[in-house]
Amino acid sequence: GAGVSQSPSNKVTEKGKDVELRCDPISGHTALYWYRQRLGQGLEFLIYFQGNSAPDKSGLPSDRFSAERTGESVSTLTIQRTQQEDSAVYLCASSLQSTYGYTFGSGTRLTVV
Amino acid sequence: AQSVAQPEDQVNVAEGNPLTVKCTYSVSGNPYLFWYVQYPNRGLQFLLKYITGDNLVKGSYGFEAEFNKSQTSFHLKKPSALVSDSALYFCAVRDGDNYGQNFVFGPGTRLSVLP
Numbered sequence: 001g002a003g004v005s006q007s008p009s010n011k012v013t014e015k016g017k018d019v020e021l022r023c024d025p026i027s028g029h030t031a032l033y034w035y036r037q038r039l040g041q042g043l044e045f046l047i048y049f050q051g052n053s054a055p056d057k058s059g060l061p062s063d064r065f066s067a068e069r070t071g072e073s074v075s076t077l078t079i080q081r082t083q084q085e086d087s088a089v090y091l092c093a094s095s096l097q098s099t100y101g102y103t104f105g106s107g108t109r110l111t112v113v
Numbered sequence: 114a115q116s117v118a119q120p121e122d123q124v125n126v127a128e129g130n131p132l133t134v135k136c137t138y139s140v141s142g143n144p145y146l147f148w149y150v151q152y153p154n155r156g157l158q159f160l161l162k163y164i165t166g167d168n169l170v171k172g173s174y175g176f177e178a179e180f181n182k183s184q185t186s187f188h189l190k191k192p193s194a195l196v197s198d199s200a201l202y203f204c205a206v207r208d209g210d211n212y213g214q215n216f217v218f219g220p221g222t223r224l225s226v227l228p
Contacts, residue, residue, distance in 0.1 A: 033216075041220065042220035043203065043218040043221075045218075091156065091157065101149070101159040101162050104149075104156045104157040104158070106155065106156035
């Protein structure tokens with residue numbers, strides 16, 4: 001597609017349930033990033049995939065968070081046993097190379113009630 | 114370690130006046146510097162970048178930024194602000210000598226252009 005696509009755009013879930021967020025990067029972009037943006041705050045790095053290299057998971061806030069990527073295509077971010085503090089907009093971005101900026105998706109707004 | 118500071122949470126400017134949104138950075142290698150803008154209820158959009166070359170970089174929507182190595186700054190500027198420029202602006206840096214590094218974003222500066 002022409003841009004980075006994220007689904008769902010909005011998700012409301014009950015505390016304790018698992019959620020799965022999806023990101024379709026731009027075709028050919030080898031790098032894929034997940035960020036979190038809490039209300040009124042800046043971007044918080046979560047995880048970075050680059051080609052077939054081991055992902056950089058250093059930003060994942062707890063072991064309830066995990067992410068997978070199939071080759072250089074779709075990525076899913078899974079949050080297990082959701083907590084209210086997980087409520088945020090989860091942004092995915094892809095990049096062709098390190099010297100290029102990211103192209104961001106429009107995000108998934110997660111609300112944990 | 115790399116870091117980005119945007120010292121102003123909020124910048125207010127009158128329409129037609131010049132605007133500056135400040136960014137300073139810290140990185141061990143060569144800095145790759147970027148500005149992004151987030152309009153209300155929309156995703157982040159790329160504005161401009163500095164990788165190498167001229168210190169003055171021109172980008173989208175009439176914005177420009179000046180890379181100042183001695184001051185480790187990359188301030189965003191526009192000669193004449195528009196009300197439609199009101200948005201949240203993020204500065205980002207990565208270490209250009211370390212391919213595996215991800216970008217670090219600043220906390221964002223909210224720009225309000227008053228009519």
